[in-house]
Amino acid sequence: MLFRHFEALIDVFKASPDVEPPPGLLPFYAHYLRQVWPLMLAVLVVGFFAALIEVALFSFLGRLIDMAQATPSAAFFDQYHGELLWMLLVVLLIRPLVFGLHDLLANQAISPSLTNLIRWQNHRYVLQQSLSFFHNDFAGRIAQRIMQTGPALRDSAMQVVDALWHVLVYAGSALYLFAAADLRLMLPLSLWLAGYCLLLWYFVPRIKNRSARASAARSKLMGRVVDGYSNVTTLKLFAHTREEEGYAREAMQELLDKVRLQTRTVTALDFSVTCLNGLLIATTASLALWLWSQALISSGAIALAVGLVIRINGMAEWIMWVVNGIFENVGTVQDGMRTIVQPRQVLDQPHAEPLRVSQGTVHFEHIHFHYGKPGGVIAGFDLRVRPGEKIGLVGPSGAGKSTLVSLLLRLYDLQDGRILIDGQDIATVTQESLRAQIGVVTQDCSLLHRSIRDNLRYGKPDASDAELLEAVRKARADAFIPLLDDGQGGRGFDARVGERGVKLSGGQRQRIAIARVLLKDAPILVLDEATSALDSEVEAAIQESLDTLMQGKTVIAIAHRLSTIARLDRLVVIDQGRIVETGSHRQLIERGGLYARLWQHQTGGFVGVE
Structure with a gap:
């Protein structure tokens, strides 16, 4: 019941204006995210409290060490039982509730629904494009871009709202706690933040550009592969398997080269961040020990400082992959926009x-x-x-x-x-x-990869079985339809006809097409x-x-x-x-x-x- 409540917060198929998505990257994101802004704001707020709780645990650790050193063991629980119960409440109740709410919002409310809302609206828009739009591109590439844009936009938006926000709150809280212990403890973390931002400033645009090129190469490969599969009969008739392999291999090599350029940038960023993190741990631990040796901070402050920077070290490694993921997804969205953000040529x-x-x-x-x-x-x-x-x-x-x-x-x-x-x-x-x-029977009577019944009802969706039988009889298709078997359990009117109707002969396809127009009347x-x-x-x-x-x-x-x-x-x-x-x-x-x-x-x- 709880899951269903959160899963129903986004109406994927809600009525929405059938308009061209805006061409700019940020307006394109805003076009879809504004439709779910209350949930994105909720994730932002819950993420804020989740980050505060994580930092509070390290603060509790330092406080616990200081209390243990300052109090005889026999009197420890009597003196601090209230504070200890509060720590227990945070760990056993408040933290699970906050993180559970975050997971429900991210995984149940946003993740599948926002993805499919974007896919649905893009599909609706592209489906009504002019005929020339589809003639000028691979069907496989169009489908690939429609399918991949939704999850890429959702992932990059969630990573910015959730992960980066989490890190900012975490780093800000850490600086506050360091300042409360001794202002000098802020220095290594402040320098680290400056260095980390410089690394991101240098590497992120390169990751973004190379991710976009890799995504375009991926769509090109998909288009070529699907084109070969869709025309496999021609491929075999002309014995061009080797040529088709070379055609796909060329696109695959291009994708491989561009992905390698992308991963080189990621590896360089990873190595640089690892070196920077080592400096942060060494300088913070050394400074904390020196301040403690001068009796300027407590031993609990050492535990707090070292524990936090080790945690920040892990988060920095994680955030590097998050940033890479964000811009890889942004590149995928930009690639998808090449197909999606095109004006319709024939408009009402x-x-x-x-x-x-x-x-x-x-x-x-x-x-x-x-x-x-x-x-x-x-x-x-x-x-x-x-x-x-x-x-x-x-x-x-x-x-x-x-x-x-x-x-x-x-x-x-x-x-x-x-x-x-x-x-x-x-x-x-x-x-x-x-x-x-207007009823039309064309020279190329391609059918949908659905059952005979579904193809016939394209002429009249509410046609009765009696009307179907009459149209089939008039089109002289009643002799072969009962004999059809698609090999997957479908027989007669329930038999699936294959992509573009390839399981039927040309004459059979044309008789189905004539029956369909008879129904349309x-x-x-x-x-x-x-x-x-x-x-x-x-x-x-x-x-x-x-x-x-x-x-x-x-x-x-x-x-x-x-x-x-x-x-x-x-x-x-x-x-x-x-x-x-x-x-x-x-x-x-x-x-x-x-x-x-x-x-x-x-x-x-x-x-x-x-």
Whole structure:
């Protein structure tokens, strides 16, 4: 019950503004830590009292020696029983309670919850990045940075709040106790503190910079390794195991070199602190003994001084590793910020309204688009698709057909022009509502590494089992799904399909994708090479299902296999991002233009054949 109370102090999944984290390091830390500031303050206060109790134990030790020397043994307990009971109370009750409260705050309240709060908010932000964001980086590196930033930020913040604060209180209390015994006892500790700060001033920036480089190299290695695993089929098909080993080895060698530079700095700092600590113990003990020999301090003061500096020696060694850990974690956070702190390229406008589709008219109105390269991929494209009309986009590879689909889904923003659906500019409506009104079956029907049922319910999350079965039957997937076995206990609809659906054939993946769109039942339908992975027999079998799917919908279909779209209401021929022909199949054949040449190539007029 006590554990649950502390574990519930941070709501990991609380409602929070979905905003870009600030770019600066300190503002980035503050963005997350201000959400849990009462707990961080509590750790600070409890740490203060924990440090005072630790110093008080050494003060008690010195006091105990002085009392024992000044009092006959027979009268010792009678004279000091009150003070001894107070010492016992501190050791047996107050100290365990304070340290226990500290552990509950650090380990139960903050450690797991703050880590996952940071991960959750970063994941939410990155998940809504534009498509180009994910195309420009390794998926493994993005995931690595999301996963490692949370614990690194938490650890470095806790080490500053807890460990460094503890040492400051400890050193300040020690100086006070030394001054109470004899002001001269403060001199070795004061010089040590100055020397210790100088060492940190020299070494810490170097540790920080080298830790950041090591973290970047670590993310690079992770990206390369995951990239190889994700494309292991290609690796084996081309027999490139040696090349892949070399690719990973290069990144691993870079990481090794940068970690070695980091550890050299740490070793140099460790040696320097050890020498400084030896000087502190020797000078403090020598000075204390000299003052005692001059009858200026008691023997208890010797025990207090030597005991405290030995304890400080141990803490100095510990704090060195803490400082190293802090800046190693800061370097990891800085590396993570390279991915996390990037503005989204495609944003909903403030107060964007949901898209409402009543008819399904689609109008590409003089649009211009390029992928950040000179020259337009789409230049001045203008096309109006009437409600319920079924058009086919035709053209050679690279003509811009799939780009038009991406623009309709607003995966990218236009450079100029507008795309209207029932008169509503898609740039002014919410992206979620836009994509909810468009069903898409793409050429690359990759699936999620989940069960068949979970993949189907992406089309309609609340679909009943009866609706699933009907969609599967219409997509002609009911013959193979009951036979699936993932080798891990999942069968039929519960079978997991592997990463990107690799456990299924191309045709099976595409039929699952078609069933998913059947469930979605959106008023606008996009078929981007929807039957490209099916053989002619299977394609013919599900053509009736596609005809049923297209009824009452506005349809935009892309296909290199022209026979699959020849029966559509209108064909639009595109070349270099512009419309060069439009009409029915028969009209375009009679015209003898680009479409006729493409049709001739597919029906017998191959290169070299007259």
